[in-house]
Amino acid sequence: MARITLEDLAHTYFDPAEGDVEWAVRRLDLEWADGGAFALLGPSGCGKTTLLNIMSGLLRPTRGRILFDDRDVTGLSPEARNIAQVFQFPVVYDTMSVYDNIAFPLRNRGMAEAEIAPRVAEIAELTELTPMLRQRAAGLTADGKQKISLARGLVRPDVNLVMFDEPLTVIDPHLKWVLRSKLRELHQRVRTTMIYVTHDQTEALTFADQVVVMNAGEVVQIGTPVELFEQPQHTFVGHFIGSPGMNVLPAKIENGTALFGGQPVEVANPVAAAEGVVELGIRPEFVRFAPTGIPATVTNVADAGRYRIIDTESRGHSIKLLVDEGEPIPSGAVNLGFAPGQTRLYRDGWLIGGAGR
Amino acid sequence: MNKTADNRAWLLVTPVVLLVAFNALIPLMTVVNYSVQETFGDNTFFWSGVTWFEQVLRDPRFHGALGRQLFFTGTILLIEIPLGVAIALTMPRRGTWVSVCLVLMALPLLIPWNVVGAMWNIMALPDIGLLGHTLNSMGIDYNYTRQPVSAWVTLIAMDVWHWTSLVVLLAYAGLVSIPEAYYQAAKIDGAKPWAVFRYIQLPKMKRVLTIAVLLRFMDSFMIYTEPSVLTGGGPGSSTTLLSIDLVKTALGQFDLGPAAATSLVYFLIVLAVSWIFYTLMMRTEES
Numbered sequence: 001m002a003r004i005t006l007e008d009l010a011h012t013y014f015d016p017a018e019g020d021v022e023w024a025v026r027r028l029d030l031e032w033a034d035g036g037a038f039a040l041l042g043p044s045g046c047g048k049t050t051l052l053n054i055m056s057g058l059l060r061p062t063r064g065r066i067l068f069d070d071r072d073v074t075g076l077s078p079e080a081r082n083i084a085q086v087f088q089f090p091v092v093y094d095t096m097s098v099y100d101n102i103a104f105p106l107r108n109r110g111m112a113e114a115e116i117a118p119r120v121a122e123i124a125e126l127t128e129l130t131p132m133l134r135q136r137a138a139g140l141t142a143d144g145k146q147k148i149s150l151a152r153g154l155v156r157p158d159v160n161l162v163m164f165d166e167p168l169t170v171i172d173p174h175l176k177w178v179l180r181s182k183l184r185e186l187h188q189r190v191r192t193t194m195i196y197v198t199h200d201q202t203e204a205l206t207f208a209d210q211v212v213v214m215n216a217g218e219v220v221q222i223g224t225p226v227e228l229f230e231q232p233q234h235t236f237v238g239h240f241i242g243s244p245g246m247n248v249l250p251a252k253i254e255n256g257t258a259l260f261g262g263q264p265v266e267v268a269n270p271v272a273a274a275e276g277v278v279e280l281g282i283r284p285e286f287v288r289f290a291p292t293g294i295p296a297t298v299t300n301v302a303d304a305g306r307y308r309i310i311d312t313e314s315r316g317h318s319i320k321l322l323v324d325e326g327e328p329i330p331s332g333a334v335n336l337g338f339a340p341g342q343t344r345l346y347r348d349g350w351l352i353g354g355a356g357r
Numbered sequence: 358m359n360k361t362a363d364n365r366a367w368l369l370v371t372p373v374v375l376l377v378a379f380n381a382l383i384p385l386m387t388v389v390n391y392s393v394q395e396t397f398g399d400n401t402f403f404w405s406g407v408t409w410f411e412q413v414l415r416d417p418r419f420h421g422a423l424g425r426q427l428f429f430t431g432t433i434l435l436i437e438i439p440l441g442v443a444i445a446l447t448m449p450r451r452g453t454w455v456s457v458c459l460v461l462m463a464l465p466l467l468i469p470w471n472v473v474g475a476m477w478n479i480m481a482l483p484d485i486g487l488l489g490h491t492l493n494s495m496g497i498d499y500n501y502t503r504q505p506v507s508a509w510v511t512l513i514a515m516d517v518w519h520w521t522s523l524v525v526l527l528a529y530a531g532l533v534s535i536p537e538a539y540y541q542a543a544k545i546d547g548a549k550p551w552a553v554f555r556y557i558q559l560p561k562m563k564r565v566l567t568i569a570v571l572l573r574f575m576d577s578f579m580i581y582t583e584p585s586v587l588t589g590g591g592p593g594s595s596t597t598l599l600s601i602d603l604v605k606t607a608l609g610q611f612d613l614g615p616a617a618a619t620s621l622v623y624f625l626i627v628l629a630v631s632w633i634f635y636t637l638m639m640r641t642e643e644s
Contacts, residue, residue: 079547091542093556108547
């Protein structure tokens with residue numbers, strides 16, 4: 001087990017000497033505490049997998065260092081780093097039995113068969129593979145194969161880090177839920193540092209204590225699921241997390257008051273003045289129909305079960321709000337009220353007064 | 358779903374039925390016809406039952422040709438399959454060299470078979486051929502027109518040169534289809550190169566290698582043109598393979614009955630071995 005530190009990390013798949021190249025990972029300073037359950041969340045192409053491969057040692061970063069505790073492992077092979085990785089598509093050694101698959105990393109390291117047997121038995125018990133140990137790995141279903149991949153990672157007694165690269169992509173929906181809670185439970189038991197990469201917010205928020213949100217090669221926010229929901233540090237986080245995402249509206253600051261379409265809006269983080277692009281962020285959960293407020297027109301109502309998602313339009317901008325089941329919905333011209341404690345100002349995408357840059 | 362039943366649809370398969378009839382069924386039945394009859398020329402035939410089959414199966418000449426054929430096919434399979442896999446493993450998986458390698462590999466396959474035979478025939482001539490002359494000037498007594506061993510070595514070298522490429526291309530296709538994640542997982546599991554080959558590459562190549570073995574078995578078992586041009590079955594009958602023997606019987610001696618019987622036995626051997634091999638490979642796949 002180890003604390004993992006990324007120092008000034010950057011990576012490009014092009015030659016950085018050529019000057020203006022595209023960076024898959026821009027600039028990253030990050031610390032993963034020992035024994036934590038983390039999720040790395042971001043849209044496709046944001047650099048998640050690149051970052052994962054850098055940490056596992058499959059890729060060497062263009063710039064920066066990786067430390068396991070205080071040991072620099074930047075130049076070390078995956079084997080020397082002693083990490084495990086579960087891939088998007090299950091990787092099993094087809095010709096071997098489930099038992100041999102799990103024992104494979106130990107045999108490669110020259111462990112004696114007498115030591116291997118109890119170790120495999122223990123991990124098989126943990127991953128619920130015991131009844132299948134004698135079967136050929138090729139015959140298992142996708143979720144069974146992912147369990148084997150996981151077991152191969154956990155079987156090494158001194159593994160520093162287990163990484164999951166969108167491991168539930170090929171799993172049936174009803175099994176996804178089972179496997180996800182299984183992973184959570186496994187983490188509670190083994191307490192190995194685990195990093196779970198995904199673009200699915202539900203997977204990230206249910207698995208992790210700490211979620212790292214990435215966009216375009218950068219970390220935009222690190223926080224608990226609650227923090228990400230309640231205090232998005234960037235409009236991207238507000239939009240990416242939540243269903244539907246945060247409403248982001250253009251705003252102006254005049255004499256210390258935030259204005260949307262010329263109308264004052266009370267915000268949680270007022271500022272005297274701000275340069276650049278100023279925006280208001282408010283989650284649909286915190287928008288209400290009100291007797292007075294922002295004038296808008298209801299354009300669509302979608303039933304999502306316990307609540308309804310209302311689309312409204314105000315001055316050419318769409319504002320979504322959630323209304324509980326059974327509550328009446330006014331039609332035509334309405335007024336909207338924003339909860340002041342949950343309405344925030346953003347400048348160039350970043351929360352004003354927040355921890356971002 | 359409602360199925361429309363209309364027997365006129367059978368008409369649509371008529372072209373293929375006719376095609377198969379003319380290029381396979383009718384010629385095959387002609388051979389069957391010859392194999393159970395005796396003729397003394399002038400187009401008169403007499404029923405002779407299984408006489409020809411009995412004669413062929415007891416004939417030491419047929420036994421000899423079959424033995425040489427099995428030896429030839431076995432030897433080239435033992436050389437070409439491992440060699441092809443080894444070459445495929447060393448080929449680059451990406452980059453500009455991929456197409457260069459593929460074209461170089463495909464070249465021998467594009468040369469007409471009788472040209473291959475003629476090329477090797479001339480190249481191996483002990484007095485003027487590049488290969489033959491070089492070997493002799495190195496002090497190796499080499500003359501493929503007189504020594505059976507030299508003839509065999511040349512024959513096998515020619516086939517390896519001509520057909521290993523096919524195995525390489527098939528094995529390469531199998532190799533490049535292995536997802537990168539397998540190699541990454543193997544790295545993380547600390548697998549050594551031999552383990553990667555044994556547990557990832559070889560199992561993933563199994564299907565294409567099955568096809569490679571089958572193709573090479575059938576092709577080499579029926580080989581005619583190249584050895585016929587190279588050695589003509591000689592010296593003596595030392596390189597007379599089944600097909601060469603068959604042509605001698607059928608066209609040289611005009612023994613239609615025994616030739617037809619030999620053909621059928623020959624055909625059944627190829628069919629049976631291919632079927633057994635394929636079934637065995639597919640059975641291990643399923644279990």
